[in-house]
Amino acid sequence: MPDTGASDAFVAFERVQKSYDGESLVVKDLNLSLPKGEFLTMLGPSGSGKTTCLMMLAGFETATHGEIKLDGVSINNIPPHKRGIGMVFQNYALFPHMTVAENLAFPLEVRKIGKSDREAKVKRALDMVEMGDFGGRRPGQLSGGQQQRIALARALVFEPELVLMDEPLGALDKQLREKMQFEITNLAHSLGITTVYVTHDQTEALTMSDRVAVFNDGRIQQLAPPDELYEAPQNSFVAQFIGENNTLEGTVQQIQGDRCTVQLANGEVIDAKPVNVTQPGERTRVSIRPERVEVNPELGDTAHTLKARVLEFVYMGDIFRTRLEVAGNRDFVIKTRNRADQERLTPGQEVAIGWLPEDCRALDAD
Incomplete structure (x- = not known):
């Protein structure tokens, strides 16, 4: 503040x-x-x-x-x-x-x-x-x-x-x-x-x-x-203005301490950190940075996974930038380091994505 x-x-x-x-x-x-x-x-x-x-x-x-x-x-x-x-x-x-x-x-x-x-x-x-x-x-x-x-x-x-x-x-x-x-x-x-x-x-x-x-x-x-x-x-506003950011629209289901559950527009439920949401039933935008998202995460690395469809895969030298459709959002972006073992995704491919709950912030819907 x-x-x-x-x-x-x-x-x-x-x-x-x-x-x-x-x-x-x-x-x-x-x-x-x-x-x-x-x-x-x-x-x-x-x-x-x-x-x-x-x-x-x-x-x-x-x-x-x-x-x-x-x-x-x-x-x-x-x-x-x-x-x-x-x-x-x-x-x-x-x-x-x-x-x-x-x-x-x-x-x-x-x-x-x-x-x-x-x-x-x-x-x-x-x-x-x-x-x-x-x-x-x-x-x-x-x-x-x-x-x-x-x-x-x-x-x-x-x-x-x-x-x-x-x-x-x-x-x-x-x-x-x-x-x-x-x-x-x-x-x-x-x-x-x-x-x-x-x-x-x-x-x-x-x-x-x-x-x-x-x-x-x-x-x-x-x-x-x-x-x-x-x-x-x-x-x-800050989440969107500072750096690249992903948002998913949803409704708060439950808040308990530093964790809340959010039902997304497609019905899937995820965990997030409640930042400026205060009660169940409240509309929210959850915010996740592109580099915090993992593709086909190992079981246990993240608390949950979501289905995603690859729309665009761009080679940028040091990183790969992939645009996906996730829970109705067609502008969901992930960034992965260019490593020898990094899979190169193709448009139309179905993948699972996931992230740690603490990297997902439940913010105001406006």
């Missing part, structure tokens, strides 16, 4: 709301706190409220209600340039008429830092992003990846304690984007900088973050470390 704010939080949103028209809320009663040095990602689909939260923290948007604090001090009425926050955007926002070194020196000049100190800080920032030899070039002479490094260096050059990043890698190709993910994370952690990162890319969020706040409809649906988000989603 979302934080309620902590007295020792470095960044805190306290009951923050945002409306542009005075009626509909883009951000709804947000409570969120970050300790110093954390790398937090705000993840969600377009229109979920994540970028609005970042812009309120930066000072480019004003909260309609509630308070935003930085190191215990309210910053609601402090203008953006006085908040001491570094910003990195997707479009880099570099001045094309300035050299790289001049771009980096600009925020230092604004802060009235002397020339010798400016030069030392610019050199340090460029070395930090491995661009020490590019100070004399203009942004137009750099590749996309180099420009992004310079944008990052400019955000760090005045040594802020907080850096905000809004889809900073969105314009890069896949290979460079993955390389920059690790570079940004390592740099943030080595410098001890608190980072708030906005993206709609779930892989990016899982790879880079200490914690991820999953947004939808103006609210945080779940706030947790990446492995917990993936392994233990708290509702159907």
Whole structure:
């Protein structure tokens, strides 16, 4: 669940709301706190409220209600340039008429830092992003990846304690984007900088973050470390949004401790872990990750098996991805490692599938 704010939080949103028209809320009663040095990602689909939260923290948007604090001090009425926050955007926002070194020196000049100190800080920032030899070039002479490094260096050059990043890698190709993910994370952690990162890319969020706040409809649906988000989603939205996921519709028959029985649409009954179901008769969606499902499982490996029909078998190099029809769901996917002894399934083939009950989560039907 979302934080309620902590007295020792470095960044805190306290009951923050945002409306542009005075009626509909883009951000709804947000409570969120970050300790110093954390790398937090705000993840969600377009229109979920994540970028609005970042812009309120930066000072480019004003909260309609509630308070935003930085190191215990309210910053609601402090203008953006006085908040001491570094910003990195997707479009880099570099001045094309300035050299790289001049771009980096600009925020230092604004802060009235002397020339010798400016030069030392610019050199340090460029070395930090491995661009020490590019100070004399203009942004137009750099590749996309180099420009992004310079944008990052400019955000760090005045040594802020907080850096905000809004889809900073969105314009890069896949290979460079993955390389920059690790570079940004390592740099943030080595410098001890608190980072708030906005993206709609779930892989990016899982790879880079200490914690991820999953947004939808103006609210945080779940706030947790990446492995917990993936392994233990708290509702159907998070289960579907984070990674690939299988769902089967059903009705809760019985709940007993950390186990419940669910009757599926085709009449078969399975065991699951009750996550946000509370009583028999309740509609549910059970959630199972593709890699947790076994084909023709050995007796005893799983608590039960279901019949399935192979619809599609795709070779993907390191894994095989198989789409099946299971209990009326024609988009049930399993992923198996490419091993020498792994059976290659064929469309139309009838198989048995199974999984451990603890890997199957009974979530909300909506």
